[in-house]
Amino acid sequence: MPEMIRVCSESELPAEGDVCEAADGNLCIARVNGEIAVLTNICPHEEGPLGQGIIENGRVVCPFHGWAFDVKTGAAEHNPNAKARVFPCEVRDGALYVLPVPISS
Numbered sequence: 012m013p014e015m016i017r018v019c020s021e022s023e024l025p026a027e028g029d030v031c032e033a034a035d036g037n038l039c040i041a042r043v044n045g046e047i048a049v050l051t052n053i054c055p056h057e058e059g060p061l062g063q064g065i066i067e068n069g070r071v072v073c074p075f076h077g078w079a080f081d082v083k084t085g086a087a088e089h090n091p092n093a094k095a096r097v098f099p100c101e102v103r104d105g106a107l108y109v110l111p112v113p114i115s116s
Contacts, residue, residue, distance in 0.1 A: 013110060017101075017107070018033050018109050019106065025040055030063075032060065039051065039052040039095075040107065042071050049109050051087060056073065059073040066078060068077075070082065085097040096113040
């Protein structure tokens, strides 16, 4: 099984209710209800940058066309068959670590 990879320092993580991009723009990091979630930064609809979107009702909203994705499952709000990939992650030793294998796709 692959090992977790250090993505960024804890100080670079987004504030509550916000998102950011990491890993050269490949990951979207969100903080919702005090928890960190990591998704692919590519919206499955039109490949918009999820990490440039917003958090609304606990979902990451793509800035291109407003598709909203659950940060834990990656499921689109209006179509559960459309999913953003979600990756296991943990904050430890002052950094965010991500398992490069998605828990959903």
